[in-house]
Amino acid sequence: MYALASLVLLPVVLAAQVPQFVPPSEGPLVASSIYPGFNNGSLPKAEQVSGKAFQRIIHIWLENTDFLSANSTAAFNTLATQGIRLDQYCALTHPSEPNYVASVGGDFFGMGDDNLYNIPANISTVVDLLEAKNISWASYQENIPFDGYEGYNYTSKNYVNTSAPGYVYYVRKHNPTIIYDSVASVPSRLARHRNFNDFAADVNASALPQWMFVTPNMVDDGHDTSVDYAASWLQYWLFPLLNDTNFNDNGTLIVLTFDENESYTENNCVLALLLGGAVPSRARGTTDSTYYTHYSLLSTVEANWGLGSLGRGDTNKTLSNVFSFVAAATGYKNLNISSSEVLTNATGTIPGPLNPGLYVPFTAPNTSAVGAGGGSVFVASGMNTSFTAAVAPSPVNLTQQNKTVPWSGPRNGSNAVNSTGSGSGKSGAVDMREGIVGAAIFGTILAGVVALLV
Numbered sequence: 066m067y068a069l070a071s072l073v074l075l076p077v078v079l080a081a082q083v084p085q086f087v088p089p090s091e092g093p094l095v096a097s098s099i100y101p102g103f104n105n106g107s108l109p110k111a112e113q114v115s116g117k118a119f120q121r122i123i124h125i126w127l128e129n130t131d132f133l134s135a136n137s138t139a140a141f142n143t144l145a146t147q148g149i150r151l152d153q154y155c156a157l158t159h160p161s162e163p164n165y166v167a168s169v170g171g172d173f174f175g176m177g178d179d180n181l182y183n184i185p186a187n188i189s190t191v192v193d194l195l196e197a198k199n200i201s202w203a204s205y206q207e208n209i210p211f212d213g214y215e216g217y218n219y220t221s222k223n224y225v226n227t228s229a230p231g232y233v234y235y236v237r238k239h240n241p242t243i244i245y246d247s248v249a250s251v252p253s254r255l256a257r258h259r260n261f262n263d264f265a266a267d268v269n270a271s272a273l274p275q276w277m278f279v280t281p282n283m284v285d286d287g288h289d290t291s292v293d294y295a296a297s298w299l300q301y302w303l304f305p306l307l308n309d310t311n312f313n314d315n316g317t318l319i320v321l322t323f324d325e326n327e328s329y330t331e332n333n334c335v336l337a338l339l340l341g342g343a344v345p346s347r348a349r350g351t352t353d354s355t356y357y358t359h360y361s362l363l364s365t366v367e368a369n370w371g372l373g374s375l376g377r378g379d380t381n382k383t384l385s386n387v388f389s390f391v392a393a394a395t396g397y398k399n400l401n402i403s404s405s406e407v408l409t410n411a412t413g414t415i416p417g418p419l420n421p422g423l424y425v426p427f428t429a430p431n432t433s434a435v436g437a438g439g440g441s442v443f444v445a446s447g448m449n450t451s452f453t454a455a456v457a458p459s460p461v462n463l464t465q466q467n468k469t470v471p472w473s474g475p476r477n478g479s480n481a482v483n484s485t486g487s488g489s490g491k492s493g494a495v496d497m498r499e500g501i502v503g504a505a506i507f508g509t510i511l512a513g514v515v516a517l518l519v
């Protein structure tokens with residue numbers, strides 16, 4: 066009983082320990098000593114490639130929040146008055162990493178965990194599609210220790226609780242493009258994974274690229290904290306930047322969303338907001354109930370710039386409706402689907418090259434697919450186009466054979482170093498998610514005990 070009594074207190078104690086938001090700097094454009102890598106200058110100002118509905122897209126991903134929870138948080142409602150609220154936007158699976166991977170590569174390849182992967186170089190991403198048209202891009206990762214760091218995570222000085230040891234603020238699993246060798250093995254591409262001091266320099270130099278992915282650190286994105294902490298970060302970071310024309314001008318589209326929901330037993334839909342000057346004024350403050358998924362991020366970019374496609378989830382019409390104001394501007398026809406018709410909350414039960422229990426090799430994309438941009442499917446060198454899903458062998462269980470998938474572990478020749486920067490040892494803050502899982506497990510045990518007593 067004593068053990069049970071202390072378990073009862075656990076969720077309360079954990080909730081009480083969610084820290085108050087601590088700004089990592091005096092403002093989003095002020096260099097911060099909290100980021101280990103100092104800035105070495107801004108990106109070169111790139112030639113702008115004209116898009117049909119927007120000239121820049123900024124993806125901002127927060128973590129693990131159910132739709133209703135975000136939708137009832139004040140900061141999101143304030144933002145929604147300035148943009149379009151999407152109320153049928155869904156993530157693709159669980160946990161985090163496969164969602165990030167899918168958002169840039171059009172597939173999560175069966176992945177059902179957050180492990181260290183490197184996806185082989187014949188697998189293409191949005192970077193190939195963008196660079197084929199000279200469209201500039203970057204991945205801004207708040208606490209990445211240096212440009213192009215390939216390690217699994219990175220521990221730096223704890224600025225939220227300064228008396229605690231170092232803290233893991235950066236994780237590779239939230240940095241989608243670096244997980245692909247087609248990106249990471251090309252030095253000029255690798256260098257486009259930059260921290261928030263670089264971001265500040267790029268904004269100040271009016272040199273932001275046309276496609277960018279923004280990942281706040283593990284406390285600011287709500288992963289280790291709560292949606293309220295993430296909302297405070299939005300107040301600190303996004304609200305002032307919305308007024309800065311170097312960040313948000315009349316051609317800017319900002320997609321603010323979450324990687325996945327928190328409740329695995331519900332369908333995996335999350336709040337998404339479309340913000341920025343590119344949102345037509347008549348659409349501001351409205352709700353769009355079209356069914357979208359993370360693949361819509363790819364199809365929308367493809368439609369806007371008339372790009373080729375990846376011939377994967379980005380060309381699956383069920384999962385890749387184009388954001389409606391972009392569809393209207395580009396003549397793309399969306400399908401009328403309800404999110405309840407498509408369940409995307411399975412975890413690790415989909416076969417693929419990154420599923421050790423149901424392993425199939427990497428297969429070629431569907432080279433005859435036509436995506437929302439109308440261009441041809443990008444085929445990387447080294448891709449055997451005749452090795453398609455149709456001819457792939459049945460899944461095998463590598464775990465049973467005491468093997469792991471060949472794509473786990475660091476890339477050959479990667480610069481991954483041991484993950485400790487200044488400070489080491491156990492992290493000092495609390496992982497709310499474990500608290501919630503703990504509470505859920507305890508709730509089940511308690512229900513069982515009550516059932517027995519009754």
Ligand SMILES: *[C@@H]1O[C@H](CO)[C@@H](O)[C@H](O)[C@H]1NC(C)=O
Nearest residue numbers: 132133136137142145150152
């Ligand atoms: C989301 O929040 C808005 C504003 O409060 C509300 O009008 C809407 O009904 C909410 N959506 C859902 C699906 O609950």
Ligand SMILES: *[C@@H]1O[C@H](CO)[C@@H](O)[C@H](O)[C@H]1NC(C)=O
Nearest residue numbers: 112114195196197198199200
């Ligand atoms: C991209 O830029 C390079 C170098 O400036 C140029 O040679 C090439 O034609 C451009 N490609 C496109 C599609 O504009």
Ligand SMILES: *[C@@H]1O[C@H](CO)[C@@H](O)[C@H](O)[C@H]1NC(C)=O
Nearest residue numbers: 102103104105210211212260
């Ligand atoms: C800037 O360059 C220095 C020296 O090469 C390096 O140590 C540092 O990590 C670089 N900063 C970033 C943000 O990459």
Ligand SMILES: *[C@@H]1O[C@H](CO)[C@@H](O)[C@H](O)[C@H]1NC(C)=O
Nearest residue numbers: 217218219233235236484492
């Ligand atoms: C960071 O990486 C180390 C070793 O690679 C691992 O043991 C640890 O669990 C990771 N921590 C987080 C928060 O990802």
Ligand SMILES: *[C@@H]1O[C@H](CO)[C@@H](O)[C@H](O)[C@H]1NC(C)=O
Nearest residue numbers: 300303304305306307308309
């Ligand atoms: C942004 O500009 C609007 C309108 O000019 C103003 O009401 C708002 O306070 C500004 N927000 C910030 C965070 O500066």
Ligand SMILES: *[C@@H]1O[C@H](CO)[C@@H](O)[C@H](O)[C@H]1NC(C)=O
Nearest residue numbers: 120310314315316317342343
């Ligand atoms: C958007 O801003 C640019 C640059 O300031 C300007 O040339 C253009 O006319 C503006 N477009 C609209 C629709 O306001």
Ligand SMILES: *[C@@H]1O[C@H](CO)[C@@H](O)[C@H](O)[C@H]1NC(C)=O
Nearest residue numbers: 329330331332408410411412
């Ligand atoms: C997925 O969500 C549906 C709808 O809420 C639910 O019935 C189902 O049990 C969930 N699946 C899993 C694996 O949790």
Ligand SMILES: *[C@@H]1O[C@H](CO)[C@@H](O)[C@H](O)[C@H]1NC(C)=O
Nearest residue numbers: 377378381382383384407408
């Ligand atoms: C497209 O996605 C739907 C929903 O997940 C799936 O049922 C269908 O098999 C997919 N189509 C192809 C061609 O993969």
Ligand SMILES: *[C@@H]1O[C@H](CO)[C@@H](O)[C@H](O)[C@H]1NC(C)=O
Nearest residue numbers: 185187427428429448449452
């Ligand atoms: C892609 O590359 C990997 C690694 O070289 C190889 O094992 C795989 O067969 C290739 N797949 C295709 C479809 O070409």
Ligand SMILES: *[C@@H]1O[C@H](CO)[C@@H](O)[C@H](O)[C@H]1NC(C)=O
Nearest residue numbers: 421422423462463464465466
């Ligand atoms: C694969 O094998 C492992 C170890 O025997 C087992 O735990 C797991 O359930 C199997 N996976 C599948 C999908 O059959």
Ligand SMILES: *[C@@H]1O[C@H](CO)[C@@H](O)[C@H](O)[C@H]1NC(C)=O
Nearest residue numbers: 463464465466467468469470
């Ligand atoms: C399975 O792999 C582990 C780790 O490599 C090794 O220690 C063990 O001996 C292997 N077991 C079998 C049955 O091959």
Ligand SMILES: *[C@@H]1O[C@H](CO)[C@@H](O)[C@H](O)[C@H]1NC(C)=O
Nearest residue numbers: 216479480481482483484485
């Ligand atoms: C990382 O640390 C381990 C254990 O301290 C050590 O054996 C290994 O050589 C280190 N690796 C690198 C790349 O520094």
